[in-house]
Amino acid sequence: MAWTEKILRVDLTKGTCTDEALNMEWADQYLGQRGLATKYIVEETDPKVDPLSPDNMMIFATGPLTGTCTSTAGRYSVITKGALTGAIACSNSGGFFGNELKNAGYDMVIFQGASKKPVYLMIENGDCQLLDAAAHWGTSCWDTEESIKANHGDPMIRVASIGVSGEVGVKFACVVNDIDRAAGRSGVGTVMGSKNLKAVAVRGTLGVAVKDGDRLWEAAAAGKKVLADNAVTGQGLPAFGTQVLMNVINETGALPTRNHTGSQFEDAHAISAEAMAEPRASDGKPNLITNAACFGCTIACQRVSSVDRTHFSVKDRPEYQKASGGLEYEAAWALGAATGVNDLDALTFANFICNEQGFDPISFGATLGAAMEMFEKGIIGTNETGGVELKFGNAEALCAMAELTGKGEGFGAELGLGSKLLCEKYGHPELSMSVKGQEFPAYDSRGIQGMGLTYATSNRGACHLRSYTVASEVLGIPVKTDPLETEGKAGLVMAFQDATAAFDSAGVCIFTTFAWSAEDLAPQVDAACRGEWSAERLVETGERIWNMERQYNNAAGFTSADDNLPARLTTEAATSGPAEGKINGLAKMLPEYYEARGWTPDGVPTNETAQRLGL
Amino acid sequence: MQKSLHINPELCTGCVQCELACSYDNEGVFNPSKSRIKVFKFHDEGRFVPYTCTQCSDAWCQQACPVDAITLDAATGAKVVNDATCVGCKVCTIACPFGTVNYNADTGKVIKCDLCGGDPECAKACPTDAITFIDANWTGLGKMRDWAMKTDAGAQAGA
Numbered sequence: 133m134a135w136t137e138k139i140l141r142v143d144l145t146k147g148t149c150t151d152e153a154l155n156m157e158w159a160d161q162y163l164g165q166r167g168l169a170t171k172y173i174v175e176e177t178d179p180k181v182d183p184l185s186p187d188n189m190m191i192f193a194t195g196p197l198t199g200t201c202t203s204t205a206g207r208y209s210v211i212t213k214g215a216l217t218g219a220i221a222c223s224n225s226g227g228f229f230g231n232e233l234k235n236a237g238y239d240m241v242i243f244q245g246a247s248k249k250p251v252y253l254m255i256e257n258g259d260c261q262l263l264d265a266a267a268h269w270g271t272s273c274w275d276t277e278e279s280i281k282a283n284h285g286d287p288m289i290r291v292a293s294i295g296v297s298g299e300v301g302v303k304f305a306c307v308v309n310d311i312d313r314a315a316g317r318s319g320v321g322t323v324m325g326s327k328n329l330k331a332v333a334v335r336g337t338l339g340v341a342v343k344d345g346d347r348l349w350e351a352a353a354a355g356k357k358v359l360a361d362n363a364v365t366g367q368g369l370p371a372f373g374t375q376v377l378m379n380v381i382n383e384t385g386a387l388p389t390r391n392h393t394g395s396q397f398e399d400a401h402a403i404s405a406e407a408m409a410e411p412r413a414s415d416g417k418p419n420l421i422t423n424a425a426c427f428g429c430t431i432a433c434q435r436v437s438s439v440d441r442t443h444f445s446v447k448d449r450p451e452y453q454k455a456s457g458g459l460e461y462e463a464a465w466a467l468g469a470a471t472g473v474n475d476l477d478a479l480t481f482a483n484f485i486c487n488e489q490g491f492d493p494i495s496f497g498a499t500l501g502a503a504m505e506m507f508e509k510g511i512i513g514t515n516e517t518g519g520v521e522l523k524f525g526n527a528e529a530l531c532a533m534a535e536l537t538g539k540g541e542g543f544g545a546e547l548g549l550g551s552k553l554l555c556e557k558y559g560h561p562e563l564s565m566s567v568k569g570q571e572f573p574a575y576d577s578r579g580i581q582g583m584g585l586t587y588a589t590s591n592r593g594a595c596h597l598r599s600y601t602v603a604s605e606v607l608g609i610p611v612k613t614d615p616l617e618t619e620g621k622a623g624l625v626m627a628f629q630d631a632t633a634a635f636d637s638a639g640v641c642i643f644t645t646f647a648w649s650a651e652d653l654a655p656q657v658d659a660a661c662r663g664e665w666s667a668e669r670l671v672e673t674g675e676r677i678w679n680m681e682r683q684y685n686n687a688a689g690f691t692s693a694d695d696n697l698p699a700r701l702t703t704e705a706a707t708s709g710p711a712e713g714k715i716n717g718l719a720k721m722l723p724e725y726y727e728a729r730g731w732t733p734d735g736v737p738t739n740e741t742a743q744r745l746g747l
Numbered sequence: 748m749q750k751s752l753h754i755n756p757e758l759c760t761g762c763v764q765c766e767l768a769c770s771y772d773n774e775g776v777f778n779p780s781k782s783r784i785k786v787f788k789f790h791d792e793g794r795f796v797p798y799t800c801t802q803c804s805d806a807w808c809q810q811a812c813p814v815d816a817i818t819l820d821a822a823t824g825a826k827v828v829n830d831a832t833c834v835g836c837k838v839c840t841i842a843c844p845f846g847t848v849n850y851n852a853d854t855g856k857v858i859k860c861d862l863c864g865g866d867p868e869c870a871k872a873c874p875t876d877a878i879t880f881i882d883a884n885w886t887g888l889g890k891m892r893d894w895a896m897k898t899d900a901g902a903q904a905g906a
Binding site for chain 2: 200203235338339345421424426427430455
């Protein structure tokens with residue numbers, strides 16, 4: 133119930149597909165998706181494995197609520213050892229793929245080994261085949277999805293695929309489903325490419341049963357009402373999307389600008405939600421066409437946008453003049469503020485290319501920002517960039533580099549290394565704005581102190597989706613804390629980390645947490661899943677998952693020295709806005725955090741902590 | 748008062764809560780593929796359109812059925828498939844100009860919207876009022892009201 137209790141194991145080396153019973157004892161302890169798939173990786177692989185070797189496992193996993201009527205419950209994650217980070221990676225995606233996988237009869241698909249030639253996996257209601265992908269190799273996510281549907285004569289098939297970037301080893305390649313939804317970060321698409329796996333195609337019509345459907349229906353309805361009545365999930369996100377944050381975070385003084393050389397962007401308004409809604413001069417239409425929902429989502433934050441047909445990026449290219457996934461806040465920041473580019477259409481086009489060729493706009497934009505700083509400092513020149521003037525604010529360069537990175541060509545191949553390797557290559561590792569090799573998202577931790585600790589301790593490298601303390605420090609959810617204070621942030625970060633791990637593992641979207649606490653999720657999990665699920669059990673499950681991920685990373689070779697921030701954020705004070713004169717106070721927060729976690733001063737879970745959590 | 752389902756595609760976000768509600772009410776599991784209402788997505792245009800049976804007064808499906816398995820529910824106006832009578836010949840699926848009667852291979856019967864006996868679950872589940880269940884005689888009332896307001900706007904502004 134809720135779980136199908138069946139998993140598919142695909143051995144790409146042998147070319148076999150085998151059904152297996154889900155380990156329900158682990159499901160009771162780790163719930164699903166992020167937690168449960170990580171448990172399989174911990175149990176079955178060597179943490180020191182090279183992410184791109186056949187010995188690295190990659191799992192597509194749903195949660196127990198995936199496919200049910202709970203709002204937002206259509207999610208799946210791709211869990212593996214990340215190509216960008218070498219840490220445990222779990223990248224979560226919406227759209228309609230996750231529910232289709234569940235309806236096809238599987239909680240998760242485990243990929244091990246590597247295929248000798250390009251293949252894709254076709255799943256239809258429990259029938260599974262590895263099929264030749266020679267015709268798809270070298271094509272984009274968009275073309276792959278379209279041609280697989282056409283070849284099988286079924287427009288209802290859902291496809292998750294990699295683009296050319298994932299094939300050629302761009303370190304931050306994604307897995308893209310439904311044209312513009314992505315398991316985005318940490319290079320999970322790069323791992324998929326290393327296995328010669330082009331796509332996973334699914335058709336599922338079996339239905340999802342739960343423990344008590346009527347009780348879930350009622351609990352889900354109560355949850356939906358909480359979302360509808362909340363100002364963020366009921367009004368802000370549907371109307372403005374995550375882009376509602378652009379002007380807010382800029383005014384907070386926490387919008388990292390030009391590779392974190394500044395923390396406010398003078399042109400933030402030009403790339404904001406408000407700008408997306410303004411009619412443009414050429415055709416009188418706004419960039420934003422409508423909002424849209426993922427499977428089962430009653431929030432509907434997704435942006436659907438188009439680029440002005442007269443814009444240089446799409447002129448005479450009708451394939452890019454159509455409606456497609458528009459800018460979310462993190463992408464708009466990375467492609468815009470991080471590079472100093474204020475051209476909304478250029479950002480929208482670059483975002484389309486990220487979806488088309490399957491690479492993470494956050495890591496791409498942030499890496500491009502680092503390259504631009506190196507260019508302006510004369511560390512690299514036009515010899516390296518193929519003649520492109522890689523200066524901050526150059527919209528043409530942004531679009532050109534997006535297309536090159538998508539195919540791993542020219543200087544795009546170097547950008548595809550990610551900022552850490554790129555900056556090291558040119559002798560300036562200090563210019564990489566990253567933790568554990570993964571680039572920061574859109575919050576400057578000098579202006580939002582808790583986010584510094586969030587980034588430093590995130591198990592998948594710098595990330596906002598592991599503990600979104602912005603909610604508390606800026607938006608006052610669930611309680612307002614001072615963004616410039618370090619006091620109390622250790623406990624705050626820990627609470628967000630544990631709750632997030634539980635929500636991720638249940639199969640719902642983390643955006644529900646703007647309105648829901650574990651008290652809102654628990655009745656829904658309890659109605660759907662076997663056993664009894666209280667809010668306390670959910671949070672404890674989240675804590676167990678967090679500690680398990682930590683133990684994996686420690687075993688992979690990470691130490692407390694890797695729970696760090698670039699010196700720019702801890703030694704160079706912000707120069708404007710409310711955070712002017714501030715650095716991030718990680719040195720104070722980190723020991724407090726270790727202690728609160730029940731870890732040693734070196735960041736290792738103590739035996740007592742491990743035993744308490746059943747690890 | 749007889750009511751009918753009214754669809755306003757402009758309000759639809761494509762969340763398919765209607766499909767989940769329909770399939771749960773009819774099948775006891777969450778299964779969009781067994782829903783009597785479908786949301787169509789026109790991705791490249793950014794449009795979402797829910798579509799289901801409009802309960803024709805003189806219904807093609809009812810006329811075509813050779814065993815009279817489709818009958819009128821006088822209370823709701825719905826054309827309802829009687830599973831005990833349906834032989835699964837699918838002639839109604841050919842007759843329906845709109846495609847809203849479909850065959851269910853798992854049961855060997857056809858399925859179509861029956862308005863849930865007069866309290867459609869899809870309309871209740873829709874979070875944006877893209878699907879409403881309103882007076883069958885006045886499904887255009889909302890649009891008329893909107894246009895009526897615009898018609899008088901000039902005079903109001905001039906006053």
